[in-house]
Amino acid sequence: MNDDNVINQNGMTGGDEDDHDPAKILVQQTFDLALKKTLSTATPGPFVQGDVVSFDIKIYNQGTIDATNINITDYVPVGLTLSNPGVTWTVVSSGTTTLVSPIASLASGDSMIRTITFTINSSFQGSSIRNWSEISSATNAIGLADVDSNPDGTNFNQSGETNDLLDDDVINQNGMTGGDEDDHDLAEIAVVKYLI
Amino acid sequence: MILLVLMVFKHKGVQRYSSISGSQINGYRLVANNGVNTFGKAAGLGDLELLCNPAPIEIGNRVWFDSDKDGIQDPNESAIAGVTVQLIKDGNVIATAVTNSSGNYYFSNAAGTSTSSARYNITQLTEGMTYIVRIPNSSGTSQQTSLTDLILTQVDADNGVINTLADIRDSDGMNAGVNAEDTITTNLAGQNNHNIDFGFTNADFFDLALKKTLSSSTPGPFNAGDQVSFDIKIYNQGTIDATNVNVTDYVPTGLTLVNPGVIWTAVSGGNTSLVSPIASIAAGDSVVQTITFTINSNFQDTAIINWSEISAASNALGQPDVDSDQMEPTSTNLERQMI
Numbered sequence: 001m002n003d004d005n006v007i008n009q010n011g012m013t014g015g016d017e018d019d020h021d022p023a024k025i026l027v028q029q030t031f032d033l034a035l036k037k038t039l040s041t042a043t044p045g046p047f048v049q050g051d052v053v054s055f056d057i058k059i060y061n062q063g064t065i066d067a068t069n070i071n072i073t074d075y076v077p078v079g080l081t082l083s084n085p086g087v088t089w090t091v092v093s094s095g096t097t098t099l100v101s102p103i104a105s106l107a108s109g110d111s112m113i114r115t116i117t118f119t120i121n122s123s124f125q126g127s128s129i130r131n132w133s134e135i136s137s138a139t140n141a142i143g144l145a146d147v148d149s150n151p152d153g154t155n156f157n158q159s160g161e162t163n164d165l166l167d168d169d170v171i172n173q174n175g176m177t178g179g180d181e182d183d184h185d186l187a188e189i190a191v192v193k194y195l196i
Numbered sequence: 197m198i199l200l201v202l203m204v205f206k207h208k209g210v211q212r213y214s215s216i217s218g219s220q221i222n223g224y225r226l227v228a229n230n231g232v233n234t235f236g237k238a239a240g241l242g243d244l245e246l247l248c249n250p251a252p253i254e255i256g257n258r259v260w261f262d263s264d265k266d267g268i269q270d271p272n273e274s275a276i277a278g279v280t281v282q283l284i285k286d287g288n289v290i291a292t293a294v295t296n297s298s299g300n301y302y303f304s305n306a307a308g309t310s311t312s313s314a315r316y317n318i319t320q321l322t323e324g325m326t327y328i329v330r331i332p333n334s335s336g337t338s339q340q341t342s343l344t345d346l347i348l349t350q351v352d353a354d355n356g357v358i359n360t361l362a363d364i365r366d367s368d369g370m371n372a373g374v375n376a377e378d379t380i381t382t383n384l385a386g387q388n389n390h391n392i393d394f395g396f397t398n399a400d401f402f403d404l405a406l407k408k409t410l411s412s413s414t415p416g417p418f419n420a421g422d423q424v425s426f427d428i429k430i431y432n433q434g435t436i437d438a439t440n441v442n443v444t445d446y447v448p449t450g451l452t453l454v455n456p457g458v459i460w461t462a463v464s465g466g467n468t469s470l471v472s473p474i475a476s477i478a479a480g481d482s483v484v485q486t487i488t489f490t491i492n493s494n495f496q497d498t499a500i501i502n503w504s505e506i507s508a509a510s511n512a513l514g515q516p517d518v519d520s521d522q523m524e525p526t527s528t529n530l531e532r533q534m535i
Contacts, residue, residue, distance in 0.1 A: 005407050005408075005409065007405035007406070007407050007431055007433070008405070008433075009519070010518075010519035010520075011519055011520040017505075017520045018405040018406070018519060018520050019404050019405055019406045019505055019506035019517065019520040020406060020503065020504070020505040020506070020520070021406050021407050021408040021503070021504060021505075022408060022501050022502060022503045022504075023408040023409055023410055023426045023501075023502055023504075024499060024500070024501045024502075025410060025416060025418055025424055025499070025500050025502075026416070026417070026418065026498060026499050027418045027419065027420060027450070027491055027495060027497065027498055027499065027500060028417050028418060028419050028498075029420070029496070029497075029498055064419065064420050065496060066494075066496055107494070108420075108494065141496055141497075142496070142497060142498055
C-alpha cells in the first residue's frame with residue numbers, strides 16, 4: 001500500500017506502476033456470544049429426590065465473526081450430581097464441570113444447544129435448586145474479545161453475574177456497562193418432598 | 197638616345213600614388229618589353245577598371261523551441277542553445293557551429309575570428325552553390341542532449357519558398373535518418389540567408405494513470421453486508437488522446453459485484469472489467485468510473501484491499517504507455533505481490 005494513490009511514478013524504472021492502484025476499507029466485526037439455560041423439555045418435572053433433571057444450555061453467536069472452540073463451565077450446585085461424567089461433561093474440580101470437547105465452531109448468527117443431565121441427590125433437603133452455566137472460553141479467527149461479557153470459569157466474579165432471577169434467560173444486555181453478563185445464565189427447579 | 201626612350205615606353209602598366217603626398221607607392225607592369233614591339237601605351241593597354249573581392253556570404257541562423265507546435269517562431273518561444281549544426285558541401289562537413297544562448301548559428305566566408313556559434317573564413321562557402329545545413333543526431337539513440345525528448349516541428353508552415361520573405365519565421369529542417377537537414381543554394385555574393393531555422397517541440401507521449409479511492413457516497417464505517425463503492429479515476433497524463441480505455445478490477449475475497457453486466461462484468465480469474473471501455477480521454481483530462489460491491493454477509497476479516505488496473509488502452513499513434521504496462525494480462529495481478 002506504500003504506493004496507494006501515486007500516479008506520477010514510472011513503473012518501467014522501479015517506481016509505482018501508476019496505472020494500478022488499490023483502495024482499502026476497514027470492515028467492522030464484533031465477537032459476541034451469549035448463553036441461555038433452561039429446563040429441558042425431556043425432564044419437565046415436577047422433581048423429587050433421586051430424579052434425573054436435564055438442562056438445555058443454548059449458545060448464541062450474536063456477533064459477525066464465527067466462533068471457535070467454545071467451552072462452557074457448569075457450576076454444579078449442592079443437591080445435583082453429574083450423570084455420566086467424562087462422556088459429554090467432565091468434572092474439573094469440586095462443583096465445576098466443563099465440556100469434554102469444546103464446541104468446534106459456531107457461525108455468526110447461529111446457535112447451538114448442549115444438554116447437561118444431573119441426578120437430584122436422594123438426601124437433598126432443600127426445596128429448590130439453581131444451576132448456573134457460563135461460557136468459559138471461546139476464540140475467533142481475528143482474536144477479537146467478546147463485546148459485552150467476560151468469559152471465565154468463576155461464578156459470580158463479575159458485576160453482571162448476580163445470584164438472583166432478575167436476569168434469567170436475558171441474552172441481550174451488556175455485562176460491561178452494568179447489565180446482565182449475557183454469557184452467564186441459570187435455571188431453577190423446585191424439588192418437592194414426598195408426603196406419603 | 198631617342199631609341200632607348202622609345203623602348204622603355206613599350207613597357208605597359210599602372211602606378212599607384214598616394215592620395216595624400218602624391219608620391220609613388222608601387223606599380224604593376226602588365227606588359228613587358230620582351231623584345232617584341234607592341235603598340236604604345238594608349239593603344240596597347242586601353243582602359244583600366246578597378247575591382248574588389250566578392251562580398252562575403254553568411255547563412256544561418258536559429259534553432260528554437262516551438263512550444264505550440266505550429267512551426268512558426270512566436271515571440272514567447274525560447275531559443276535552444278548548445279545544438280551542434282554542420283555545414284555540408286558535396287557530402288563533406290566543411291564547418292561546425294554550436295548554437296549560442298539565442299539559439300543562433302552562423303556560417304560565413306568573411307574573414308573574421310570564429311566563435312563556437314559563428315564560423316568565419318569558410319572559403320568553400322561561395323555564391324550559387326548547394327549546401328546541406330544539418331543538425332546531426334537530432335533524434336535517435338544518440339540524440340544531442342540539448343534536444344532530449346524533442347522532435348522536429350512541422351516544416352515550412354508559412355508555405356515559405358526557400359530564401360523568400362515567407363521563409364523567415366518558419367522551420368526548414370526535415371528528418372533525414374537521425375539527422376535534421378535543410379538543403380539550400382546560396383545566393384549571389386553579399387546576399388546573406390538567415391532563414392535556415394530549425395524548430396523543435398515536445399515529443400508526443402502516451403501516459404495513463406489510475407487512482408482508486410473510497411467513494412464519498414459510501415464513507416463507511418463498514419459492516420458485513422454493507423455496500424461499498426470505489427471511485428476509479430483515470431488520468432491522461434500524456435499528450436495524446438487515449439481511446440478504448442478498459443479497467444480491470446481485481447475483486448478480492450469478501451466483495452461481490454453489484455449489478456454485474458451493467459457497468460462492470462465478470463471476466464476470467466474472478467476479475468471484472470468495464471462492459472463498455474471508456475471511448476476517449478483527451479490529453480490532460482481525467483474520467484471517474486465507480487464500482488460498487490456488497491461486502492459478503494459472512495465476511496470474517498477486518499480489512500479489504502481492492503486493486504484496479506488499466507488493462508487496455510489505445511491511441512492514434514499506437515504508442516505504448518511511457519511508464520506503465522497497461523497490457524498486463526487481466527487474469528493476473530502481478531503487482532499485487534509488491535505491496
